[in-house]
Amino acid sequence: MVIYGLQKLSLLDYPGKTACTVFTGGCNFRCPYCHNASLVVGLDEIEPVDYDEFFAFLNKRRNILDGVCVTGGEPLLQPDIEDFIREIKNFGYSVKLDTNGTFPDKLKRLVDEKLVDYVAMDIKNSPEKYSLTAGVSELDFSKISNSVEFLLSNSVDYEFRTTVVKELHSKEDFVSIGEWIKGAKRYFIQSFIDSGDILAGVFSAYNKSELEEIECLMHNFVKETQIRGV
Numbered sequence: 001m002v003i004y005g006l007q008k009l010s011l012l013d014y015p016g017k018t019a020c021t022v023f024t025g026g027c028n029f030r031c032p033y034c035h036n037a038s039l040v041v042g043l044d045e046i047e048p049v050d051y052d053e054f055f056a057f058l059n060k061r062r063n064i065l066d067g068v069c070v071t072g073g074e075p076l077l078q079p080d081i082e083d084f085i086r087e088i089k090n091f092g093y094s095v096k097l098d099t100n101g102t103f104p105d106k107l108k109r110l111v112d113e114k115l116v117d118y119v120a121m122d123i124k125n126s127p128e129k130y131s132l133t134a135g136v137s138e139l140d141f142s143k144i145s146n147s148v149e150f151l152l153s154n155s156v157d158y159e160f161r162t163t164v165v166k167e168l169h170s171k172e173d174f175v176s177i178g179e180w181i182k183g184a185k186r187y188f189i190q191s192f193i194d195s196g197d198i199l200a201g202v203f204s205a206y207n208k209s210e211l212e213e214i215e216c217l218m219h220n221f222v223k224e225t226q227i228r229g230v
Contacts, residue, residue, distance in 0.1 A: 001024075001051065001078055001080045001081070001083070001084045002024070002025060002048050003022055003023065003024070003048055003049040003051060003054055004023045004024065004025040004039055004043065004046050004048055004049070004073070005021075005022070005023030005039070005046070005049065006020065006021070006022055006023070006049050006054060006057070007020060007021040007022075007023075008020050008057070008061075009065075010069065013069040013071075013096070014066070014067045014069050014094070014096045014118065015118070015159070017066035017067040017094060017096075018064070018065055018066050018067070019065055019066060019067040019068060019069050019094075019096065020057075020058075020061070020065055020068055020069070021068075021069040021071055022049075022054065022068060022069070022070055022071070023036075023039060023071055023072060023073065024039075024070065024071070024072040024073045024074075024075045024077070024078055024081075025039050025043045025046070025072065025073050026039070026040070026043065026072070026073050026074065026077050026078075027039070027040045027072060027073045027074045027077070027100075028074055028077060028100075028102055028136070029074065029100055029102075029124075029134045029135060029136055030134070030135030030136060030199060030200075031124065031133060031134055031135050031199065032135055032199050032200040032201045032203070033163065033165045033168065033192060033199070033201070033203045034199040035193060035194070035195035036072075036073070036195070037199040039072060039073045040073060040199060041199070055087065055091070058088065058091045058093065059091060062091060062092065065093065066093070066094060067093050067094035067095065067096055067117070067118075068088050068093045068094075068095055068096070069095075069096045069098065070084075070085060070088075070095060070096065070097050070098065071098035072098065074099065074100050074102070074103075075097060075098065075099065076097075076099055076102070076103035076106045076107065077103075081106070081110075082106075082109070082110065082113070082115065085097075085110065085115045085116065086113075086115055089115055094117040094118070095115065095116050095117055095118070096116075096117065096118040096119070096120060097110065097116045097118070097119050097120070098120045098121075098122075099119065099120070099121055099122070099147070100121070100122050100124070100134075100144070101121045101122070101143065101144040101147035101148065102140070102143050102144060102147075103143070103147075104143050104146035104147040104150060107119070107147055107150065108150055108155075111150075111155055111156045116156060117156070117157065118156070118157045118158065118159075119151060119156055119157070119158040119159075120158070120159050120160075120161060121147060121148070121151060121158065121159070121160055121161070122160075122161060122162070122163070123148075123160045123161065123162045123177055123180075123181065123187075124162070125162070125168065125169060125173055125177070126172075126173040126174075126176035126177055126180070127141060127145075127176065127180060128173075128176065129168070129173060130144070132168070133168050133169075135199075135200075148160075148180070148181060151184075152181070152183065152184060154185065157185070158185060158186075159185065159186045159187065159188055160181050160184050160186070160187045160188070160222075161187065161188040161189075161190055161228070162174075162177065162187075162188075162189060162190065163190045163191075163192055164189055164190065164191060164192060164205070164206055164211065164214065165192045165203045165204070165205070166192075166203070166204045166205060166206050167201075167203050167204065168203070171213070171214060171217065174214050174217055174218055175217065177218075177221075178217065178218050178220060178221030178222065179221065181221065181222065182221045182222070183221075183222070184221075184222045185222075185224065186222065186224040186225070186226075187218055187221075187222040187224070187225045187226075188225075188226055188227075188228050189211055189214055189215055189218065189225065189226070189227045189228065190227075190228045190229050191205045191206065191211060191227070191228070191229035191230045192204070192205040192206075193205070193229060208227075208230050211227050211230060212227065215227050
């Protein structure tokens with residue numbers, strides 16, 4: 001397990017908890033608007049965080065931090081992700097997992113083994129435009145659908161979220177998303193931000209009033225819908 005980044009304190013990544021965020025490397029998607037492109041295609045240029053130093057940090061932060069956010073990239077690509085999270089749990093931390101939903105069996109196993117306390121799953125776009133938005137021509141959408149269905153069963157606390165890009169998302173897409181995840185626990189609309197580390201292309205964000213219109217629309221499907229990043 002290689003750690004490619006550590007944010008030592010976050011008050012936003014894990015709802016209701018003070019947490020750190022650990023970054024894994026590699027992803028099976030190529031979303032052109034990805035703001036962590038270096039974690040997808042530039043791993044050779046990143047100096048990894050020492051594994052032992054990371055756990056020494058967790059040990060020192062006991063009773064200060066509540067949780068650890070495991071993000072990427074796509075964390076479930078890692079073959080030893082279960083052992084990694086189990087070691088984190090042994091320190092007494094709650095674990096939030098960020099995922100794109102393409103590994104439903106791994107996701108279920110982590111939840112069943114009580115290794116994950118909160119899941120944040122990206123909903124890239126409407127089912128009809130998923131492949132385009134994810135940047136993958138041959139996409140097995142059934143795996144993503146299975147992950148959505150699993151989370152909708154309320155086996156674990158969770159959220160769905162979409163990073164909204166003006167060039168890729170229309171209001172009609174959100175009607176389709178809403179019908180797909182109707183009744184979900186919570187849904188976050190995240191404004192696109194150009195981090196300077198974009199994978200490909202030039203993209204822009206909707207303004208606040210436009211995002212509020214999308215939020216109002218999504219309230220018809222998911223009661224707890226909020227905007228992030230504005």
